[in-house]
Amino acid sequence: MRQRIETPEAVYVHIPFCTNKCHYCDFNSYVLKGQPVDEYLDALEREMARTVLEVPPGTIRTLFVGGGTPTVLTPEQMTRFLNMTRNNFPQRSADFECTMEANPGTTDPDKLAAMREGGVNRLSFGVQSFQPDLLSAIGRIHSVDDVYRSLENARQAGFENVSIDLIFGLPKQTLGDMEQTLDKALALELPHYSIYSLKVEENTLFHTLYERGELPLPEEDEEVAMYRLIMDRMKAAGYGQYEISNFAKPGYESKHNSVYWRNGSYYGIGAGAHGYVRGARHVNVKGIQPYIDAAKIGLPVLEKADVSEAEAMEDFMMVGLRLLEGVSRREFHSQFGVELEDRFGPALHSLTEGGLLEETAAGYRLTDRGILLGNEVFGAFIN
Numbered sequence: 610m611r612q613r614i615e616t617p618e619a620v621y622v623h624i625p626f627c628t629n630k631c632h633y634c635d636f637n638s639y640v641l642k643g644q645p646v647d648e649y650l651d652a653l654e655r656e657m658a659r660t661v662l663e664v665p666p667g668t669i670r671t672l673f674v675g676g677g678t679p680t681v682l683t684p685e686q687m688t689r690f691l692n693m694t695r696n697n698f699p700q701r702s703a704d705f706e707c708t709m710e711a712n713p714g715t716t717d718p719d720k721l722a723a724m725r726e727g728g729v730n731r732l733s734f735g736v737q738s739f740q741p742d743l744l745s746a747i748g749r750i751h752s753v754d755d756v757y758r759s760l761e762n763a764r765q766a767g768f769e770n771v772s773i774d775l776i777f778g779l780p781k782q783t784l785g786d787m788e789q790t791l792d793k794a795l796a797l798e799l800p801h802y803s804i805y806s807l808k809v810e811e812n813t814l815f816h817t818l819y820e821r822g823e824l825p826l827p828e829e830d831e832e833v834a835m836y837r838l839i840m841d842r843m844k845a846a847g848y849g850q851y852e853i854s855n856f857a858k859p860g861y862e863s864k865h866n867s868v869y870w871r872n873g874s875y876y877g878i879g880a881g882a883h884g885y886v887r888g889a890r891h892v893n894v895k896g897i898q899p900y901i902d903a904a905k906i907g908l909p910v911l912e913k914a915d916v917s918e919a920e921a922m923e924d925f926m927m928v929g930l931r932l933l934e935g936v937s938r939r940e941f942h943s944q945f946g947v948e949l950e951d952r953f954g955p956a957l958h959s960l961t962e963g964g965l966l967e968e969t970a971a972g973y974r975l976t977d978r979g980i981l982l983g984n985e986v987f988g989a990f991i992n
Contacts, residue, residue, distance in 0.1 A: 613874065613887055613888035613921075613944075614887060614888075615874055616664065616665070616666060616667045616874075617664070617666070617873075617874040617875045617876050617884075617885075617886055618667070618668060618669055618670040618671070618702075618868070618873070618874075618875075619669070619670060619671045619672075619673070619865055619868040619873065619874070619875035619876070620666075620669055620671070620672045620673070620694070620698055620875065620876045620878065621672075621673050621675065621865075621875055621876065621877050621878065621879075621882060621883075621884070622653065622672070622673070622674050622675075622694065622878045622879050622882070623637065623675055623676060623677065623877075623878070623879030623880055623881060623882040623893075624674060624675070624676045624677045624678070624679040624681075624682065624690075624879065625637050625638050625639055625649075625676060625677040625879065625880045625881065625897065626638070626639060626640075626641040626644055626646065626649075626676065626677050626678065626681050626682075627639065627640060627641060627676065627677050627678045627681065627712075628640070628641060628678065628681060628712070628715070628750060629748065629750050630748070631747060631748040631749060632746075632747050632748035632813065632814040632815050633747055633748070633776075633807060633808075633809070633810070633813055633814075633815045634748075634813060635810035635811065635812050635813050636676070636677065637677075637880060637881030637895050638676055638677040638678075639677075639897055641681050644897060645897065645898070645901065646682070646686060647686070648901050649880070649897060649900070649901060650686060650689060650690055650693075651901070651904075652900060652901040652904035652905070652909070653690070653693065653878065653879060653904075654693045654697075655904045655905065656878050656879070656893075656904050656908065656909055657693060657694070657697040657698075657878055658697060659907065659908050660697075660876060660878060660908065661697050661698070663908070664876075664886055664887065666697075666698050666700065666876070667700060668700045668701065668702050669698045669700060669701050669702065669705065670701075670702045670704065670705060670706065670864060671705070671706045671707070671708070671864045671865035671868060672694060672698065672705075672706070672707045672708070672728075672865070673707075673708045673865040673866075674707075674708065674709040674710065674729075675710045676710055677710075678710065678711070678712045678715060678735075679709050679710055679711070680709065680710075680711040680712060680715040680716050680720060680724075681712075681715055682720075683720075684719045684720045684722070684723040685723075687720060687723040687724060687727065688723045688726070688727060690727075691723070691724070691726075691727025691728055691729070692727065694727075694728075695727070695728060701728075704864075705728075705730075706730065706731055706770075706863075706864040706865060707728050707729045707730050707731060708729075708731040708732070708733055708863070708865055709724060709729045709731070709732060709733070710733050710734075710735065711732055711733065711734050711735070711759070712734070712735050712751060713734055713735075713736060713751040713752075713755035713756045713758070713759040713760075714750075714751040714752075714755035714758075714759060715759075716732075716759045716762055716763065717762065718762055718765065718766060721762055721763060721766035721768070722766060724766075725766055725767055725768070729768075730768070730770060731768075731770040731771070731772070731863075732763055732768050732770070732771045732772070733771075733772045733773070733774065733803070734756070734759060734760070734771070734772070734773045734774065735749075735773075735774050736756050736773040736774060736775060736794075737749055737774060737775060737776045738775065738776065738779065738782075738786075738790055739753055739756070739789065739790045739793040739794065740753075740786055740789065740790060741753060743779055743781075743782060743786065746779070746780055746781065747776070747779060747780075748814070753793075756773075760773075760797065760799075769800070770800060770801070770861060771799050771800065771801070772799065772800070772801035772802060772803060772863070773794065773797075773799060773802060773803070774803045774804075774805065775790060775794060775802065775803070775804045775805070776804075776805055776806070776807050777804060777805070777806055777807070777832065777835040777836065777839065778806045778807040778826065778827055778832040778835065779807055779826075779827075780815075780824055780825045780826055781825050781827075782827055782835075783827070783831070784831060784834050784835055784838065787835045787838055787839070788838065791838070791839065791842045795842065795843075795846050800857060800858045800861035801855070801856070801857045801858070801861045801862075801863065802843065802848065802855070802856045802857075803854055803855050803856075804839050804843075804854055804855075804856065805854045806832065806836065806854075807826070809824065809826075833981060836981065837981075840980075843856040849862075850933055851932065851933055851934070852866070852870060852931050852932050852933060853931045853933075853975075853980060853983055867932075869928060870928045870929060870931050870932050871928070871929060871932075871940070872921070872924050872925045872928055872929060872944070873885075874886055874887070877891065877892075877893065878893075879893065879900075880893060880894065880895055880896065880897060880900035880909075881893055881894075881895040881900075885916075888915055888916055888921075889913055889914060889915045889916065890913070890914060890916055891910050891911075891912065891913040891914075892910075892911050892912050892913075893909050893910055893911055894909045894910070894911045895911065918945065919992070921944070921945070922941075922945055922952055922953075922990075923990050923991055923992070925941060925944065925945075926953065926987070926990040927987040927990055927991075930966075930973070930974070930975055930983070930986060930987065931983070932974075933974060933975065933980075934971075934974060935966075935969060935971070935972055935973050935974025935975065936949070936972045936973055936974070937971045937972045938950075938971065938972045939971070939972075940972075941972070949972060949973075953990060956989045956990055957973060959989065960979070960986055960989055961973070964976055964978050964979070965978060965979035965982060965985065965986050966979055966986065967979075
């Protein structure tokens, strides 16, 4: 087995606090009220310091702050947090991308100024829908007006690289609803959009309702029609679909998420955060107080395991084929020292014959039909 020795060029930091818990959310997040936020920031600082002692960073190309809702931090907390990231990961590339997730209604001018001063240069707003009834039905507490106000505040603060998230396949959502949401989203002329299908995850209110037969999801044909509509509308508006769920103007593709899709290494810091460093994956302690306590005595790791070469190869294919450019023979050989076809020849042949993959000069990518049946494709590479 080849030992992965590269130093990560990407950092993920988790801020697990939210104003409320959405009905579909299974992320490691907790309602903000009463939480020890400053003690959590103390713990983050300790974890960062220990992490960079164990695996000293080189040049960092991307930093992604997710949650939860990182923008529930006060301006003062935000300044402190961003300073600690700079102190622990000081060497940054010329094209450094620092993304922060945000919810509409949580980004006033003072907070945005603190974010800009601290090095944030990309925002990702969780909008999900432009229809008030759907927002209410999924547990979002922001209004459509909050969306426009937050985006205008961001523009006034000097943020140009802004993305919004949308969800399709919501309960009672129709194709007409999706059309209206796309109309309003595209009218904003943002450089990037992430548009995901709803997944009903365990340990969510939606899962409970689904198990009871009380979650009125669209029929599969209608959900597929929504996805086709999304792809057609985004293409017509000049956006490149560079990943199954992501669309961008040229040059605005997410650099950080591309690390995941290319099976790259990354530091993972914060409660419940996942990391992939030197060929091992780890997940941190999830609860707020347990994480704080664990960070006082060492790295707050809950589980850590070396990734076998076979598993790493499977991961390479499953995440890499999410990218519309597909997977590269050269990169596969670079990571594993074997030829792509030697390892996955039968699966590649079967999927190509079935019209789900097509061979390119560089490797393989999804066909138009394969994009619609991605899970079937990815599953073919799991033994």
